[in-house]
Amino acid sequence: MLTRRHIRVKVMQSLYAYSQSENDNxxxxxxxxxxxxxxxxxxxxxxxDLFVEIKDYAENYMEKSQQKHLPSVEDVDPNRKFVDNELISQIGKNRSLDLALETRKLNNWKNDDEYVEILWSEIKKSELYENYMATRTSSFKEDKEFVIAIFREIIAPNEKLYDYLEDKKITWIDDLPLVNTAIVKMLQKSSAGKEQALTQLFKSSDDKEYAVELFRKTLLNDESLANEMVGKTPNWDKERIADLDTILIKMAICEFLKFPSIPVKVTINEYLEIAKEYSTPKSSIFINGILDKLSKEYRENGKLNKIGRGLM
Known part of the structure; x- marks a missing residue:
């Protein structure tokens, strides 16, 4: 799930938090x-888990409607197509998901069920739902296409859900696009009668190790990395350089010098993209100038220690 770019963002955020705090631990x-x-x-x-909670809410609503003093024909004999959706049922029976939610004590939708109600209301009044419920039977393929569609068009872009997640953890807003992509991929891979494995946080143990190493090496070599920048910013006073830009440049230099398997071009491109998203409008131009100058200098004096073809 975590891409190398997102790992770099997490390291950048941690380094920035460290630079702004008085903690040196x-x-x-x-x-x-x-x-x-x-x-x-x-x-x-x-x-x-939100899929399951929405389905449960819809089913409870259906059961309460059947208990009305004067139930309608639809109340007495409701269309159960949504609550019996095979893919959502499959998610609800996923033992790995149940265990992870229990272990991590994640009961968000039990505590904040108004958001489940909001999303169910949005789904119920949608054209997607109307078309899906036009019949009472479906195939796994139709169930899957419907679930993916409501996730993409109703759940993921919902502003109230977005605000809720932001209030819970500010970092989740940066994480949400990546998480949503992982969920869609998981749904697309699902098949009838087979429990779909959960996506793992790290694609490999190497990625977790990379995150820790990038953080440690950038922090522990802070002074020497800062010295590499000396004389490379003639038109910029130190005070004019955004703190975030300084951190990104140090991380990139660290990758140049201390991560032999990462190509120079990859490092430059990744940090330019991060700068465009997280720093000032001119940051990417500024950072590109410094990194381009340094990479050429390192090549000339043999300072780049890259292993493998095409990494220079």
Whole structure:
């Protein structure tokens, strides 16, 4: 789930938090980094659980309607197509999901069920729902297409849900696009009668190790990395350089010099994209100028220690 770019963002955020705090405890800050990444997995789990909670809410509503003093024909004999949706039922029976939610004590939708009601209301009045409920039977393929469609068009873009997640954990807003993409991919891979494996937070143990190493090496070599920038910013006073830009440049230099398997072009491109999203409008131009100058200088003096073809 976590891409290398998102890992870089998490490291950048942790380094920025460290630079703004009076805490010089490396272990504590490293723990903060790992917690920030782990909380992204919490978001993935509760977004998956949301399908089940919406289905349960709809079913409870249906049962209450049947108990009316004067129930309608639809109340007496409701269309159960949505509450019996095979893909949602499959998610609800996923043992790995149940265990993860229980272990992490994630009961967001039990505590804040008004958001479940809001989303169910939006789904129920949608054209997607109307078309889906036009019949009483369906195939797994139709069930899957419907679930993916309501997630993309109704659940994921819902502003009230967005605000709720932002209030719960500010970092979740940065994580949400990646989490939503992971959920859609999981739904697309699902098949009838087969429990779909949950997406893992790290694609490999190498990615987790990379996150910790990038954080440690950038922080522990802060002074020497800062010295690499000396003389490379002639038209910029130190005070004019955004703190975030300084951190991104140091991280990039760290990758140049201390991560032999990461190509120079990849490093430059990744940090330019991060700068465009998180820093000032001119930051990417400024950072590109410094990194381009440094990479050429490192090549000329043999300072780049890259392993493998095409990494220079």
């Amino acid at each position: 490396l272990k504590a800050e490293e723990k903060f980094l790992l917690k920030s990444m782990d909380e992204m997995y919490d978001l993935y789990l509760i977004m998956l």
